[in-house]
Amino acid sequence: MNRQDYFSDRARGMKRSVIRELLKLTAKPGIISFAGGLPAPATFPVDYVEAAVGSVIENEHATALQYGPTEGDARLREDLALIMRTDGTKTSPDHILVTTASQQGLDLISKIFLNPGDTCITGSPTYLGGLQAFKSYQGVPVGVELDDHGMIPEKLQETIKRLEGEGRRPRFIYIIPDFQNPAGVTIPESRRKIILEIARKGEYLIVEDTPYRQLRYSGESQPTFQSMAPDMVISLYTFSKIMLPGFRLGWACGPNWLIDKMVMAKQAVDLCTPPFNQAITHAMLVNGALEKGLENTIEHYSNKRTIMLECLEKEFADIPEVKWTKPEGGLFLWLTLPDRMSADDLFQNAIDENVAYVPGSAFFPKNDDFQSMRLNFSYASEEQIAEGVKRLARVVRTNI
Ligand SMILES: Cc1ncc(COP(=O)(O)O)c(C=O)c1O
Known part of the structure; x- marks a missing residue:
């Protein structure tokens, strides 16, 4: 054969x-x-990692070296909700799923939304790992042009209209709003509002992938899509670029009915994100490693x-x-x-x-x-x- x-x-x-x-x-x-x-x-x-590893081994090895809940370490989920609230996004731990970094978030999203042949909207250009995730479930990413302010709403509207006309309604809109990979552009609040209006009118879900959000060097922070429309946005975050990528630790935040489905999908993938990494990260956050x-x-x-x-x-x-x-x-x-x-x-x-x-x-x-x-x-x-x-x-x- x-x-x-x-x-x-x-x-x-x-x-x-x-x-x-x-x-x-x-x-x-x-x-x-x-x-x-x-x-x-x-x-x-490195110093924070070293101190946290020592303290986790000494004080909590029985749980940190054990399997953990699929949703993630309860203390860490509290920390993550706090990180988001400090950034202006009201949320709580029950809206959060700890993931094996945001690439897993993209895999779970693809798994729960895409049937073979289904379309989804992405930027054109967009993150290659997103394209890979969508395509690995036989999804068909359809690009929408960007300018210096990110995805162009008129082009988004046109693309949705065209796909709907062809009977290929997109399953979600994938957006990297802050310092986009690869283009480096950020969507201003006014444009976020227009994109949300388009999505709301068509009852589309938005996948907001924002690994670089905390890495701002100039200009004003723009509100997250999650803070503007928590009922229709699923957001992906990660420690990879703001702390270190080696723990492979990230999180998804969104409406409960979506987080629940992602939890089910995750169970078949890895049962849970490594509890050891989560415990170390929690200990590091308590000590102020992130700020x-x-x-x-x-x-x-x-x-x-x-x-x-x-x-x-x-x-x-x-x-x-x-x-x-x-x-x-x-x-x-x-x-x-x-x-x-x-x-x-x-x-x-x-x-x-x-x-x-x-x-x-x-x-x-x-x-x-x-x-x-x-x-x-x-x-x-x-x-x-x-x-x-x-x-x-x-x-x-x-x-x-
Ligand atoms: C837009 C975007 N999403 C997701 C990821 C995946 O990151 P990680 O799986 O390390 O969280 C990256 C990594 O470069 C990225 O640029």
Whole structure:
């Protein structure tokens, strides 16, 4: 029998993440990589982790090393509700499900909403891991164009109308409202209201994925979709970018009837998120690791963002057709090449020049836009950012 015949239709359609494959190329010595989305290890609150591990082992190993409730550690859910309330989103622990980071949230969302062939709306571009999750349940992501203020409401309305007209009503609208991955753009409150109006009129659920929300370096915080419409929004959060990704810890917040279904879906996946990681995280939060760590992280990334923006201004001064977004937070910016150039075609030249990025086509539901690239500014050192942008400008200049 052909090996592929052993697999389900679903598994046959699965593909390796383009980014993970690209990252292998960027591991070459001497390369400066703006390709990954990794937080800087310098921001990990190692001392807090060490103290919390010791105290959990000493005081609560019997529960921390045991199975736990699928919903998550009750104390941690209290902490998470408090984090959200401090950020202006009224909620309570019974609306919260602890997840094995937000990627699991995306998997559970796909599992509970998508039948094979069902459409869902995403940004165009959007987070690649979201596209992977939706497609792994044979969902069909349909992209809606973004501008410098995120998803464009008129385009959203048009897309919904078209899909409804074709009898392919989307199952949900997936939005990354704050410092979007990959484009770095944020949706202002006024636009959030319009998007919500469109969703409410059509009775659509919104999936709000906001891993970078607390990483704001300038401008005003915008209210969460969750705070504006708790009855129709399911929100995904994670500790990955605001504290550390290695615990694989995140949470979903939404109406009880949705959280209940996600709990059922999660039971079949991993029974519960590791109780040990949850207990350590709770102990760290009690000791103030998040607030103190965030101050340091924000300063660290904010400096790097400023350096990257300044270097882009300087190095691309003679190529005015090259444009980029100016993110107020997060880890990424989005650079668009002159009309005739393709970031896919340029990639090998960049690798030859020892600088790497992710070609933007990876982030489009239809892989049909080649003009842009995603640049990460959180991982490379300040010196590497300056040198890497110089190399990138050289590659563009010689291939224009
Ligand atoms: C928009 C978005 N959602 C979800 C994730 C997944 O993060 P994690 O599973 O580490 O929480 C990422 C990671 O880069 C992301 O950018």
